[in-house]
Amino acid sequence: MLATQWLNNVRSIMTSIEETQMENIRKAAAVMADSIGSGRWVHTFGCGHATLPIEEMYPRIGGFVGFHPMVELPLTFFTNITGQMGVHQFIFLERVEGYGVEIMKGYNFDQRDTMWLFSHSGINNVNIDIALESKKRGMKVVVFGSAAEAKGKQTRHSSKKTIFEIADIVVDTCAPIEDASVPVKNHIDKIGPVSTMAFVTCVWMTVTTVAEILADRGVPLFIHPSHNAPGAGDSKVRLDAALDEYKRRINGV
Template sequence: MLMDEYFGAMKGVLEKVEQTQREAVLEASAEIAERLARGGAWHIMDTGHMLMFEGVGRTGGMMAVKPIRITCEIQNPVRHRPAPARGIVGYDTIPGFADYVLGRANVLPDDVIMIGSVSGYQYFPVDLALKANEMGCATVAVTSVEYSGHLTGKHPSGKRLFEACTYCLDNCTNYGDTLVDVPALGQRICPASGISASYLMWAVQSTVVEKLLEKGLKPSVYISNHMPDAARINGEALENYEKYGF
């Protein structure tokens, strides 16, 4: 069954993550813990499909992890008129947009930005990483090195995300990010990057917690709102985060 093919292939991706990404997780986590201990902040900017939701505000997750959410709406109730097709212009193609985001998100030089992009070749995430590096931030890519290796970077530097960041966490998915071949469809199905990115994110969070505790610092961690006395416990933890930043 296709389900069993998926189960087997997904397990293979996660095993590869465990076998190949351990040192990268340890190195990135040590940097994050050190910067949090110094008063820095930990930001996530994900152009993919998982980190901004799975890694943020969850029971057992660190309160220090904060998402940079970008919204842009253009509204104009003008009557319909035929117009020449101009194509879709996304924020990831606008020069200088990374500078705007860094400023509006209150990113400071001692902070950490974790940037997620599976393909890792578009202009914006690379520009965001390079500009953050120039500021003195630490940057952590969550990407597919194999996927990016098949693509040409759109940034003028020629770099892809795994080449632009201080640290790289490879989600170990393949070119095209699909696991199960379906000849009757003429294509493959079932992406791996979301689950593998979450696997990496929780590996990092657990290691950052461990390293902060080694420093004698107690990080603020959510418990489920459905647990006994959750409002008080989470409230006290939030006060601790607001005071210390971790």
């Protein structure tokens, strides 16, 4: 069955992540814990489906304050498919050099911050712009993507570098560069992409490690509680406290 082929492919990737990426995940988590523990941010950015791990991370139940999603609408909202903000425009925009420089102008950054970037192939210009601009501002740059599979791919950026070559820390998602993983009879193209599952797996392995480091340091976490489960108690109070802390940090207080 194709369903079990896809499931086995995902399981294999998760196993590879566990077997090969734990040291890099710990390194990334330590840098992020330093940023959050100092009252600053881990900024998160990606394009297309690489925004899904960002939206999965924060805000959501079980996430905590310290991760700042930078989601640029034209680079993520292409569910119209055609017409306004469609797939053609998205593919064009993520390859426009300089767009990332303009995106960075809309935010406030600090040398204590971390920039966490998601890029499956590592070759598109907007992500590379963001990485280079982050380095200029003194931030650590952490990149998650298909690093080993992307080796040898030609960057589209004038810097001549892929995003993996710019990063301070790289976590390899272990996903195939083709992404789609299941062959279909009588068709050239495969189905069943796996990069999102790989990204999300790496995200929660990293975020839980960040939480562990901060808790060991005695740093309180502002966690988004479950507000639907029985016995949630004063979950609204805890949610309000988390959102108040987010507002305080975003306002630079």
